[in-house]
Amino acid sequence: MAFLIDRSGFILTDENLLALGFKNIFAVGDIGSILERKYPKSGVYAVKQGPLLFKNIQSLIKGKSLSKFQPQRRALALISLGIKKAVASRGVFYASGAFVWFWKNLIDKRFMRRYQ
Ligand SMILES: Cc1cc2nc3c(=O)[nH]c(=O)nc-3n(C[C@H](O)[C@H](O)[C@H](O)COP(=O)(O)OP(=O)(O)OC[C@H]3O[C@@H](n4cnc5c(N)ncnc54)[C@H](O)[C@@H]3O)c2cc1C
Incomplete structure:
Protein backbone atom coordinates (compact mmCIF):
# COMPACT_ATOMS: atom_id res chain seq x y z
CA MET A 1 0.00 0.00 0.00
CA ALA A 2 1.34 3.47 -0.94
CA PHE A 3 1.49 6.52 1.30
CA LEU A 4 -1.06 9.26 0.78
CA ILE A 5 0.74 12.53 0.11
CA ASP A 6 -0.18 16.21 0.06
CA ARG A 7 0.27 18.57 -2.93
CA SER A 8 3.93 19.08 -2.06
CA GLY A 9 4.66 15.35 -1.80
CA PHE A 10 4.81 15.09 1.99
CA ILE A 11 3.30 12.06 3.74
CA LEU A 12 -0.16 12.82 5.08
CA THR A 13 -0.73 11.80 8.69
CA ASP A 14 -3.48 11.97 11.27
CA GLU A 15 -3.08 14.03 14.47
CA ASN A 16 -1.36 11.07 16.16
CA LEU A 17 1.36 11.36 13.46
CA LEU A 18 0.36 8.00 11.96
CA ALA A 19 0.60 7.89 8.15
CA LEU A 20 -2.94 7.85 6.78
CA GLY A 21 -4.06 4.29 6.06
CA PHE A 22 -1.38 2.73 8.29
CA LYS A 23 -1.69 1.52 11.88
CA ASN A 24 2.03 1.32 12.65
CA ILE A 25 3.94 3.78 10.43
CA PHE A 26 4.56 7.29 11.71
CA ALA A 27 5.74 10.28 9.65
CA VAL A 28 7.17 13.20 11.62
CA GLY A 29 9.22 16.33 11.05
CA ASP A 30 9.62 17.71 7.55
CA ILE A 31 8.51 14.49 5.88
CA GLY A 32 5.03 14.49 7.46
CA SER A 33 2.04 16.78 7.02
CA ILE A 34 -0.92 16.48 9.37
CA LEU A 35 -4.15 16.40 7.39
CA GLU A 36 -5.94 19.79 7.35
CA ARG A 37 -3.37 21.42 9.65
CA LYS A 38 -1.23 24.22 8.28
CA TYR A 39 2.15 24.86 9.86
CA PRO A 40 5.57 25.48 8.32
CA LYS A 41 8.33 22.92 7.80
CA SER A 42 10.56 24.04 10.64
CA GLY A 43 12.78 22.54 13.29
CA VAL A 44 10.48 24.01 15.95
CA TYR A 45 7.72 21.56 14.97
CA ALA A 46 10.06 18.64 14.18
CA VAL A 47 11.69 18.90 17.62
CA LYS A 48 8.32 19.04 19.41
CA GLN A 49 7.05 15.99 17.54
CA GLY A 50 10.01 13.88 18.73
CA PRO A 51 8.87 13.24 22.33
CA LEU A 52 5.27 12.64 21.15
CA LEU A 53 6.52 10.12 18.59
CA PHE A 54 8.45 8.32 21.34
CA LYS A 55 5.35 8.27 23.55
CA ASN A 56 3.08 7.11 20.72
CA ILE A 57 5.41 4.25 19.71
CA GLN A 58 5.38 3.09 23.35
CA SER A 59 1.58 3.43 23.50
CA LEU A 60 1.18 1.48 20.25
CA ILE A 61 3.31 -1.38 21.59
CA LYS A 62 1.36 -1.42 24.87
CA GLY A 63 -2.01 -1.21 23.09
CA LYS A 64 -2.82 2.15 24.69
CA SER A 65 -4.51 5.08 22.95
CA LEU A 66 -2.25 7.51 21.07
CA SER A 67 -1.77 11.22 21.83
CA LYS A 68 -2.50 14.00 19.38
CA PHE A 69 0.05 16.56 18.21
CA GLN A 70 -1.19 20.14 18.56
CA PRO A 71 1.05 22.43 16.48
CA GLN A 72 1.48 25.85 18.05
CA ARG A 73 -0.24 28.59 16.01
CA ARG A 74 2.84 30.75 15.65
CA ALA A 75 6.55 30.17 16.09
CA LEU A 76 9.57 32.41 15.99
CA ALA A 77 11.54 31.97 12.74
CA LEU A 78 15.19 32.98 12.73
CA ILE A 79 16.76 32.75 9.30
CA SER A 80 20.45 33.31 8.75
CA LEU A 81 21.38 35.47 5.76
CA GLY A 82 24.88 33.95 5.62
CA ILE A 107 20.04 29.91 20.67
CA ASP A 108 21.50 27.42 18.16
CA LYS A 109 24.68 26.86 20.18
CA ARG A 110 22.73 26.36 23.40
CA PHE A 111 20.49 23.84 21.62
CA MET A 112 23.47 21.94 20.16
CA ARG A 113 25.19 21.79 23.57
CA ARG A 114 22.23 19.77 24.90
CA TYR A 115 23.17 16.93 22.54
CA GLN A 116 26.91 16.79 23.28
C1 LIG B 1 19.38 25.95 5.50
C2 LIG B 1 18.30 25.61 6.49
C3 LIG B 1 18.19 26.37 7.65
C4 LIG B 1 17.20 26.08 8.58
N1 LIG B 1 17.12 26.84 9.73
C5 LIG B 1 16.18 26.56 10.62
C6 LIG B 1 16.10 27.31 11.82
O1 LIG B 1 16.87 28.23 12.08
N2 LIG B 1 15.13 27.00 12.71
C7 LIG B 1 14.27 25.99 12.48
O2 LIG B 1 13.42 25.74 13.35
N3 LIG B 1 14.31 25.25 11.36
C8 LIG B 1 15.24 25.52 10.43
N4 LIG B 1 15.31 24.77 9.27
C9 LIG B 1 14.35 23.68 9.08
C10 LIG B 1 14.82 22.47 9.88
O3 LIG B 1 16.17 22.19 9.58
C11 LIG B 1 13.96 21.27 9.53
O4 LIG B 1 12.59 21.61 9.66
C12 LIG B 1 14.27 20.10 10.45
O5 LIG B 1 15.64 19.76 10.34
C13 LIG B 1 13.42 18.89 10.08
O6 LIG B 1 13.85 17.80 10.87
P1 LIG B 1 13.66 16.34 10.34
O7 LIG B 1 14.20 15.46 11.42
O8 LIG B 1 12.27 16.14 9.88
O9 LIG B 1 14.56 16.22 9.03
P2 LIG B 1 16.13 16.35 8.87
O10 LIG B 1 16.72 17.21 9.95
O11 LIG B 1 16.33 16.75 7.44
O12 LIG B 1 16.64 14.89 9.11
C14 LIG B 1 16.44 13.86 8.18
C15 LIG B 1 17.63 12.93 8.28
O13 LIG B 1 17.38 11.76 7.49
C16 LIG B 1 18.57 11.44 6.81
N5 LIG B 1 18.18 10.67 5.62
C17 LIG B 1 17.64 11.08 4.47
N6 LIG B 1 17.43 10.06 3.63
C18 LIG B 1 17.84 8.97 4.27
C19 LIG B 1 17.89 7.59 3.94
N7 LIG B 1 17.44 7.12 2.76
N8 LIG B 1 18.38 6.71 4.84
C20 LIG B 1 18.84 7.15 6.07
N9 LIG B 1 18.82 8.45 6.44
C21 LIG B 1 18.33 9.33 5.55
C22 LIG B 1 19.21 12.78 6.48
O14 LIG B 1 20.58 12.65 6.23
C23 LIG B 1 18.93 13.55 7.76
O15 LIG B 1 19.94 13.37 8.72
C24 LIG B 1 16.30 25.03 8.33
C25 LIG B 1 16.42 24.26 7.17
C26 LIG B 1 17.41 24.55 6.26
C27 LIG B 1 17.54 23.70 5.01
Whole structure:
Protein backbone atom coordinates (compact mmCIF):
# COMPACT_ATOMS: atom_id res chain seq x y z
CA MET A 1 0.00 0.00 0.00
CA ALA A 2 1.34 3.47 -0.94
CA PHE A 3 1.49 6.52 1.30
CA LEU A 4 -1.06 9.26 0.78
CA ILE A 5 0.74 12.53 0.11
CA ASP A 6 -0.18 16.21 0.06
CA ARG A 7 0.27 18.57 -2.93
CA SER A 8 3.93 19.08 -2.06
CA GLY A 9 4.66 15.35 -1.80
CA PHE A 10 4.81 15.09 1.99
CA ILE A 11 3.30 12.06 3.74
CA LEU A 12 -0.16 12.82 5.08
CA THR A 13 -0.73 11.80 8.69
CA ASP A 14 -3.48 11.97 11.27
CA GLU A 15 -3.08 14.03 14.47
CA ASN A 16 -1.36 11.07 16.16
CA LEU A 17 1.36 11.36 13.46
CA LEU A 18 0.36 8.00 11.96
CA ALA A 19 0.60 7.89 8.15
CA LEU A 20 -2.94 7.85 6.78
CA GLY A 21 -4.06 4.29 6.06
CA PHE A 22 -1.38 2.73 8.29
CA LYS A 23 -1.69 1.52 11.88
CA ASN A 24 2.03 1.32 12.65
CA ILE A 25 3.94 3.78 10.43
CA PHE A 26 4.56 7.29 11.71
CA ALA A 27 5.74 10.28 9.65
CA VAL A 28 7.17 13.20 11.62
CA GLY A 29 9.22 16.33 11.05
CA ASP A 30 9.62 17.71 7.55
CA ILE A 31 8.51 14.49 5.88
CA GLY A 32 5.03 14.49 7.46
CA SER A 33 2.04 16.78 7.02
CA ILE A 34 -0.92 16.48 9.37
CA LEU A 35 -4.15 16.40 7.39
CA GLU A 36 -5.94 19.79 7.35
CA ARG A 37 -3.37 21.42 9.65
CA LYS A 38 -1.23 24.22 8.28
CA TYR A 39 2.15 24.86 9.86
CA PRO A 40 5.57 25.48 8.32
CA LYS A 41 8.33 22.92 7.80
CA SER A 42 10.56 24.04 10.64
CA GLY A 43 12.78 22.54 13.29
CA VAL A 44 10.48 24.01 15.95
CA TYR A 45 7.72 21.56 14.97
CA ALA A 46 10.06 18.64 14.18
CA VAL A 47 11.69 18.90 17.62
CA LYS A 48 8.32 19.04 19.41
CA GLN A 49 7.05 15.99 17.54
CA GLY A 50 10.01 13.88 18.73
CA PRO A 51 8.87 13.24 22.33
CA LEU A 52 5.27 12.64 21.15
CA LEU A 53 6.52 10.12 18.59
CA PHE A 54 8.45 8.32 21.34
CA LYS A 55 5.35 8.27 23.55
CA ASN A 56 3.08 7.11 20.72
CA ILE A 57 5.41 4.25 19.71
CA GLN A 58 5.38 3.09 23.35
CA SER A 59 1.58 3.43 23.50
CA LEU A 60 1.18 1.48 20.25
CA ILE A 61 3.31 -1.38 21.59
CA LYS A 62 1.36 -1.42 24.87
CA GLY A 63 -2.01 -1.21 23.09
CA LYS A 64 -2.82 2.15 24.69
CA SER A 65 -4.51 5.08 22.95
CA LEU A 66 -2.25 7.51 21.07
CA SER A 67 -1.77 11.22 21.83
CA LYS A 68 -2.50 14.00 19.38
CA PHE A 69 0.05 16.56 18.21
CA GLN A 70 -1.19 20.14 18.56
CA PRO A 71 1.05 22.43 16.48
CA GLN A 72 1.48 25.85 18.05
CA ARG A 73 -0.24 28.59 16.01
CA ARG A 74 2.84 30.75 15.65
CA ALA A 75 6.55 30.17 16.09
CA LEU A 76 9.57 32.41 15.99
CA ALA A 77 11.54 31.97 12.74
CA LEU A 78 15.19 32.98 12.73
CA ILE A 79 16.76 32.75 9.30
CA SER A 80 20.45 33.31 8.75
CA LEU A 81 21.38 35.47 5.76
CA GLY A 82 24.88 33.95 5.62
CA ILE A 83 26.77 37.20 6.32
CA LYS A 84 26.48 37.18 10.09
CA LYS A 85 23.08 38.78 9.71
CA ALA A 86 19.68 37.16 10.17
CA VAL A 87 15.96 37.84 9.92
CA ALA A 88 13.54 37.16 12.77
CA SER A 89 9.83 36.84 12.15
CA ARG A 90 6.83 35.93 14.25
CA GLY A 91 3.33 36.63 12.98
CA VAL A 92 3.29 40.18 11.62
CA PHE A 93 6.46 41.22 13.49
CA TYR A 94 9.94 41.05 12.04
CA ALA A 95 13.45 42.36 12.61
CA SER A 96 16.77 41.89 10.86
CA GLY A 97 20.44 42.66 11.29
CA ALA A 98 23.61 41.54 13.01
CA PHE A 99 21.97 41.48 16.45
CA VAL A 100 19.39 38.95 15.19
CA TRP A 101 22.22 36.72 13.92
CA PHE A 102 23.97 36.99 17.31
CA TRP A 103 20.72 36.04 19.04
CA LYS A 104 20.13 33.09 16.65
CA ASN A 105 23.72 31.94 17.13
CA LEU A 106 23.28 31.92 20.92
CA ILE A 107 20.04 29.91 20.67
CA ASP A 108 21.50 27.42 18.16
CA LYS A 109 24.68 26.86 20.18
CA ARG A 110 22.73 26.36 23.40
CA PHE A 111 20.49 23.84 21.62
CA MET A 112 23.47 21.94 20.16
CA ARG A 113 25.19 21.79 23.57
CA ARG A 114 22.23 19.77 24.90
CA TYR A 115 23.17 16.93 22.54
CA GLN A 116 26.91 16.79 23.28
C1 LIG B 1 19.38 25.95 5.50
C2 LIG B 1 18.30 25.61 6.49
C3 LIG B 1 18.19 26.37 7.65
C4 LIG B 1 17.20 26.08 8.58
N1 LIG B 1 17.12 26.84 9.73
C5 LIG B 1 16.18 26.56 10.62
C6 LIG B 1 16.10 27.31 11.82
O1 LIG B 1 16.87 28.23 12.08
N2 LIG B 1 15.13 27.00 12.71
C7 LIG B 1 14.27 25.99 12.48
O2 LIG B 1 13.42 25.74 13.35
N3 LIG B 1 14.31 25.25 11.36
C8 LIG B 1 15.24 25.52 10.43
N4 LIG B 1 15.31 24.77 9.27
C9 LIG B 1 14.35 23.68 9.08
C10 LIG B 1 14.82 22.47 9.88
O3 LIG B 1 16.17 22.19 9.58
C11 LIG B 1 13.96 21.27 9.53
O4 LIG B 1 12.59 21.61 9.66
C12 LIG B 1 14.27 20.10 10.45
O5 LIG B 1 15.64 19.76 10.34
C13 LIG B 1 13.42 18.89 10.08
O6 LIG B 1 13.85 17.80 10.87
P1 LIG B 1 13.66 16.34 10.34
O7 LIG B 1 14.20 15.46 11.42
O8 LIG B 1 12.27 16.14 9.88
O9 LIG B 1 14.56 16.22 9.03
P2 LIG B 1 16.13 16.35 8.87
O10 LIG B 1 16.72 17.21 9.95
O11 LIG B 1 16.33 16.75 7.44
O12 LIG B 1 16.64 14.89 9.11
C14 LIG B 1 16.44 13.86 8.18
C15 LIG B 1 17.63 12.93 8.28
O13 LIG B 1 17.38 11.76 7.49
C16 LIG B 1 18.57 11.44 6.81
N5 LIG B 1 18.18 10.67 5.62
C17 LIG B 1 17.64 11.08 4.47
N6 LIG B 1 17.43 10.06 3.63
C18 LIG B 1 17.84 8.97 4.27
C19 LIG B 1 17.89 7.59 3.94
N7 LIG B 1 17.44 7.12 2.76
N8 LIG B 1 18.38 6.71 4.84
C20 LIG B 1 18.84 7.15 6.07
N9 LIG B 1 18.82 8.45 6.44
C21 LIG B 1 18.33 9.33 5.55
C22 LIG B 1 19.21 12.78 6.48
O14 LIG B 1 20.58 12.65 6.23
C23 LIG B 1 18.93 13.55 7.76
O15 LIG B 1 19.94 13.37 8.72
C24 LIG B 1 16.30 25.03 8.33
C25 LIG B 1 16.42 24.26 7.17
C26 LIG B 1 17.41 24.55 6.26
C27 LIG B 1 17.54 23.70 5.01
